[in-house]
């Protein structure tokens with residue numbers, strides 16, 4: 001059985017959950033581990049597109065149980081180390097930092113899927129963790145929890161030193177509030193780092209006039225954002241040399257694709273062996 005399938009067997013209840021159409025139907029929860037310690041998970045942003053899937057995933061998995069499901073207007077102070085082992089935070093970039101800092105100060109570990117993280121924001125998380133009430137507290141942030149996206153990001157870093165040109169195109173649903181996607185931003189940063197480590201210079205580009213068509217430049221890599229009804233979450237990384245091209249593409253057609261990664265992060269963080277700030281699901285995979 002391949003590695004990601006191992007995760008799926010631990011979360012095998014997903015297919016049951018989908019086919020039985022039991023979203024939000026508490027009575028239809030599968031049987032939980034008898035006697036085994038359950039991981040108590042609270043969800044912040046629980047009414048959102050991602051948060052509501054996380055609530056279902058936590059209810060469906062055999063080793064996790066839902067503690068609190070909070071959304072805008074609810075008091076985060078209700079979450080304590082007594083009722084919660086791990087908080088999963090999927091809100092909006094404008095509030096996520098404040099939520100994460102508050103939760104760290106309340107003594108709980110946090111898994112974050114919300115995007116919009118800058119180095120300055122990450123530094124604030126590190127500083128707050130350094131003064132956290134509990135020793136070894138964790139914050140884990142993933143730009144993307146889907147294995148396809150995590151691998152695309154990894155493969156892009158492997159490919160980057162071998163190509164003169166590199167550009168990233170991300171394509172998402174039109175209800176997404178941030179651009180470029182956190183994933184594309186992270187991928188571009190990884191490509192730039194790999195190019196720098198390999199001694200590559202800037203990507204070739206003779207553009208003299210640009211009204212915005214060349215996209216956002218992230219550490220020297222151009223990132224383009226498409227918003228289109230019908231799409232969910234997609235990324236294409238283009239690499240070019242004279243006479244050849246490599247395209248790496250990841251497609252998340254359904255938000256359920258993020259759930260095995262979210263549960264993996266919850267399980268890893270709950271072990272207490274990842275103190276401090278960790279960014280990227282690749283840290284939990286044997287890549």
Ligand SMILES: NC(=O)c1ccc[n+]([C@@H]2O[C@H](COP(=O)([O-])OP(=O)(O)OC[C@H]3O[C@@H](n4cnc5c(N)ncnc54)[C@H](O)[C@@H]3O)[C@@H](O)[C@H]2O)c1
Nearest residue numbers: 045047048049050071072091095113114115142143144145
């Ligand atoms: N890391 C990943 O794999 C991944 C995957 C999909 C989406 N995302 C990101 O997750 C975030 C959420 O995406 P979404 O599609 O679920 O958005 P959404 O708008 O559907 O959900 C956001 C939820 O947060 C709630 N919220 C707003 N302010 C809040 C507050 N102060 N406290 C508590 N809840 C609050 C909203 O009411 C809403 O229910 C975005 O940043 C998105 O880019 C990440």
Ligand SMILES: O=C(O)C1=N[C@H](C(=O)O)CCC1
Nearest residue numbers: 115143144176181182183233
């Ligand atoms: O749907 C979204 O919004 C997504 N956001 C993340 C990002 O910005 O990279 C991950 C993919 C889906």
